[in-house]
Amino acid sequence: MNTRQCIVQIGNESKYYEVGTTYQKIAEDYQQEYEHQIVLVSLNGNRLQELRRTLERDCRIEFVTTAQQIGHETYRRSMSFLLVKAVHDVGGHENVERVRIHFSVSKGYYCTIEGNVTLDHAFLTDVTRRMQELSKAAIPIQKHSMRTSEAVELFHRHGMYDKERLFEYRRSSSVNVYTINEFDDYYYGYMVPDTSYLKYFSLHLYDEGFVLQMPTMEEPEKVPAFEPQKKLFQVLKESVSWGDLQDIETVGALNDRITKDDMQEAVLVQEAQQERQIGEIAKQIAQHPNVKMVLIAGPSSSGKTTFSHRLSIQLRVNGMTPHPIAVDNYFVDREQTPRDQDGNYNFECLEAIDIARFNRDMQALLNGEEVYLPIFNFKTGKRMESSKPKRLESRDILVIEGIHCLNPRLTEMLDDANKFKIYISALTQLNIDEHNRIPSTDGRLIRRIVRDARTRGTSASGTIAMWKSVRSGEEKNIFPFQEEADVMFNSSLLYELAVLKQYVEPLLFGVDKQSPEYTEAKRLLKFFDYFVGIGSEFIPTNSLLREFIGGGCFQV
Numbered sequence: 001m002n003t004r005q006c007i008v009q010i011g012n013e014s015k016y017y018e019v020g021t022t023y024q025k026i027a028e029d030y031q032q033e034y035e036h037q038i039v040l041v042s043l044n045g046n047r048l049q050e051l052r053r054t055l056e057r058d059c060r061i062e063f064v065t066t067a068q069q070i071g072h073e074t075y076r077r078s079m080s081f082l083l084v085k086a087v088h089d090v091g092g093h094e095n096v097e098r099v100r101i102h103f104s105v106s107k108g109y110y111c112t113i114e115g116n117v118t119l120d121h122a123f124l125t126d127v128t129r130r131m132q133e134l135s136k137a138a139i140p141i142q143k144h145s146m147r148t149s150e151a152v153e154l155f156h157r158h159g160m161y162d163k164e165r166l167f168e169y170r171r172s173s174s175v176n177v178y179t180i181n182e183f184d185d186y187y188y189g190y191m192v193p194d195t196s197y198l199k200y201f202s203l204h205l206y207d208e209g210f211v212l213q214m215p216t217m218e219e220p221e222k223v224p225a226f227e228p229q230k231k232l233f234q235v236l237k238e239s240v241s242w243g244d245l246q247d248i249e250t251v252g253a254l255n256d257r258i259t260k261d262d263m264q265e266a267v268l269v270q271e272a273q274q275e276r277q278i279g280e281i282a283k284q285i286a287q288h289p290n291v292k293m294v295l296i297a298g299p300s301s302s303g304k305t306t307f308s309h310r311l312s313i314q315l316r317v318n319g320m321t322p323h324p325i326a327v328d329n330y331f332v333d334r335e336q337t338p339r340d341q342d343g344n345y346n347f348e349c350l351e352a353i354d355i356a357r358f359n360r361d362m363q364a365l366l367n368g369e370e371v372y373l374p375i376f377n378f379k380t381g382k383r384m385e386s387s388k389p390k391r392l393e394s395r396d397i398l399v400i401e402g403i404h405c406l407n408p409r410l411t412e413m414l415d416d417a418n419k420f421k422i423y424i425s426a427l428t429q430l431n432i433d434e435h436n437r438i439p440s441t442d443g444r445l446i447r448r449i450v451r452d453a454r455t456r457g458t459s460a461s462g463t464i465a466m467w468k469s470v471r472s473g474e475e476k477n478i479f480p481f482q483e484e485a486d487v488m489f490n491s492s493l494l495y496e497l498a499v500l501k502q503y504v505e506p507l508l509f510g511v512d513k514q515s516p517e518y519t520e521a522k523r524l525l526k527f528f529d530y531f532v533g534i535g536s537e538f539i540p541t542n543s544l545l546r547e548f549i550g551g552g553c554f555q556v
Contacts, residue, residue, distance in 0.1 A: 009060040017055055024051035024193050027063060036220045039071045039192050040064035046518050051193040052143065066220035069468075070190075070519075076214055078141065078192040079201055080109065083212050084435055085183045086130040091117040097159065100434045103236045103427070105211050107224045108201075109437070110233070112209035124203045124210055131201065134180070138196035142179045151175035154184060162433040165252030169532060188436045188527070202226070207237070231423075235488040239429035242273065248494045251432050255532045258498060264538045270493050271540050278307070281422065281487055282314030285397070291420045292366055293398040294322075297405035297481070298424035299474040301447040303491040303544035305556040307424050308401045310542060320397050323390065327402025327410070329374050330358045334381025348473030350404050354383075359413035362400075365392050366418060403473075406481035423485035426492040432530060441471065443492060446524065450503045451548040460507040464517040491544050501533040503549055 005016045010030065017026060027038040041049050042062040048070065064071040084099045097115035104110075113119055146154070148170050154177070155163040163186050167175060177184050178191055192198065202213045204226045213226050243249045246269065248257055257266050285291055294311070298304050312322035330353050331337070340346040357374070364371045370389040377384055392398070404410045406421055428443040445467055452458035482488070505528055511521035536549055546552030 006055050007058045008055065010063075019055055019057075021055045022051065022193075023049055023053055023055070023061070026055070026061065027051055030063060034063060034065055036065040036067040036071075037075075037197060038063045038065050039074045039197060040190055042519075046513060048190060048519060050143070050190050052140070066215070067217060069217060072217040072220065074190045074192060075197070075220070076109075077187055077189050079198050079212065079214055080435060081141070081178060081180065081185055081187060081191065082131055082134060082195060082198050083111070083127070083201075084185060085180045086127050086134060087113060088183065089130050090123065090126045091115065098434055101212075101437055102209075102240055102431070103429070103437065104439075105206065105233055105236075106213060106226050106228050107216055108204075108211045108213035108226075110206065110209055110211050110236075119205070119210065121205060124205060128203050131198075134195045135198050136196070138194045139180055140194045141191050143176055143191070144179065145174045145176050148173055148175050151177060151186070155186070158184065160185075160434070162250045162252055165256065166250065166433050166530065167252075169252065169255045169530070171529065185435060186433070188432055188530075189523075207233070229483050231483050231485065231488055232427075235490055236427055236429070239427060239490050239492070243429045243494055246270075246494065248430065250434070251430065251438075251530045254430065254494065254498060255530075258532045258534055263495070263534055267495055267538055268540075270495060271543055274491075274493070274544065275310070277489060278310050279314045279317070281489065282311060282318050284487065285315065285420050286318035286320060288420065290417045291397065292392070292418040293362065293400055293411075293414070294420045294422060295405035295411065296399070296401045296422045296424060297403055297407075297478060297485075298491075299403075299444060299478050300470050301444040301451065301548070302425045303447075303547050304401050304424055306542075306544045306547040306552065306554055307489065307491060308399050309554040309556070310544075311422075312399055315397060315399070320395050321393065322397055322399045323392070325362075325373070325398050325400040327353060327358065327400060327404060329376045329383070330354045331376045331383070333383060348403070348470075348477055350407060350409060350477065353402075353404060353410065355410060355412075359411065362398065362411070362414055365390065365398065366414070368392060403478055406484045407477065408481075408484070421485045422487055422489060423482045424489045424491055425482075427490045428492050429490070430492075430494055430497070438497075440492070442524070442527070443497065446497070446500050446504050447548045449507055450500055453507050454548075454550055459510065460504070460521060461511045461515050461517040464511070464520050493543075493545060495534070496545050497528075498531050498534045499536050499539065499545060499549065501528050501531050502535070504528070 004019045006019055008015050008017050023041045031038055042064055043049050044060050066072055066075045080101055087099050088096050095116040100112045102110045148167050152164050152167045178187055200215050200221055200223050202223050204211045204213060206228060213223055215222055248254050257263060296304055296308055308324060315322045332352060332354050337345045338349055338351045361371050361373060370391045372385045372389050374383045375386055426440060426443050428438045428440045431437050449460045449463045452463045508521045508525045511518050539545055541553040547556050
């Protein structure tokens with residue numbers, strides 16, 4: 001009996017493989033040609049497949065390694081599963097109530113354990129040893145589908161009540177559950193085929209929990225040194241505590257609040273909490289009479305503009321007169337803008353700013369002089385001079401916003417005693433469940449898709465296409481300086497993804513299936529299946545969320 005064969009195109013080569021051959025076997029045939037581990041395949045350019053899946057028909061295959069974003073995420077997700085399994089093995093299923101994977105710290109995840117377990121160096125050493133044993137054993141990470149009602153019952157028996165809560169809102173009739181030996185869990189996204197792929201990690205005691213440290217996408221086989229950023233960690237920890245206090249720590253809990261309680265009150269509580277934080281920052285600034293300039297920086301879609309407006313109002317409450325300054329008005333003329341490695345204008349680099357002119361103008365204002373500030377015309381790519389001069393009085397203060405505001409080089413000629421630095425970012429504190437994080441970058445990308453479509457007419461495909469470049473600029477120009485801030489502000493709102501759902505889904509559905517951005521659009525659409533949506537009618541007009549969905553009281 002002849003076995004049917006398929007033609008598989010890989011690069012410029014076509015090969016025959018039998019129907020039923022796993023993609024893992026095909027990847028093994030080509031692994032020596034790749035520097036980094038192959039963890040997924042892309043089928044016909046627009047469909048990702050786990051390596052455990054089998055060949056069914058003629059196709060074109062591209063390999064995805066741990067040096068690519070989706071491959072890197074697959075490694076980290078699979079490593080999280082291995083960690084949770086090992087913690088239960090070492091601590092005992094009867095003693096471990098919950099393992100919570102909270103947020104990113106250093107190059108890993110901050111985790112805590114709840115239950116009758118003593119988290120110390122000896123325990124982490126045992127967990128590390130168990131993870132290494134599981135890795136060497138090359139245990140298959142099996143995936144099986146079950147009815148949603150069965151999954152609810154399964155995770156109730158396992159004591160994973162957040163997953164039980166999550167699946168009560170699932171529209172699909174089935175759920176994919178992953179298993180390592182006897183241990184079942186649910187994960188949002190792709191997995192490696194077996195535990196032998198999970199070699200590189202380290203565990204570090206930190207604060208009240210520990211950090212699972214993993215390689216970066218740039219160096220997938222090297223575990224970097226553990227270097228926590230203390231200020232950022234504290235803000236993230238406080239945000240998680242706030243979510244726990246409101247009983248909105250996971251998507252299932254948020255859905256419960258939307259469907260069973262007064263969601264309007266929950267929104268207003270969130271907004272009041274942010275207003276209180278902004279008021280405290282303004283009060284802190286007012287207590288330092290030497291401070292004459294507030295420098296605000298943060299990554300894309302953090303809500304910097306609305307935050308600066310709200311902070312300005314609070315500064316007025318404290319008897320000060322704020323003057324907004326946009327660093328973007330100090331762009332050099334277009335033809336002088338540096339270019340990146342692809343020959344495109346690099347507007348993200350510090351050299352795109354006329355640093356000398358900026359420092360000269362700011363110093364003159366601090367000296368009480370009249371200054372004609374520039375206005376950059378983004379259509380012509382030229383700077384113009386404002387028609388009215390600006391002068392600071394005794395209680396006046398500059399509120400300066402720009403991506404480089406925490407970089408000391410931007411204000412190198414100005415006295416540090418006059419500066420107050422603020423780092424703002426949308427640090428998502430809500431998680432899908434205790435083991436599945438919502439990356440802050442996803443929250444910011446969703447915000448940006450909605451805003452760009454509304455204010456610039458940019459398609460979701462266009463925003464997704466340039467997101468990699470945006471992220472690269474943030475890694476170089478913003479994140480290295482975030483610990484320089486005097487205060488950090490988290491602009492994320494626990495309820496915002498339930499609101500953004502109604503705005504972003506039509507945009508994501510509009511991404512063409514043949515476009516390179518389709519895979520990412522499909523991933524985000526699947527992500528929003530977890531959420532019960534809500535309207536925007538009771539979102540205050542001064543909310544940071546209004547910067548993205550519109551209808552706000554500020555001209556942003």
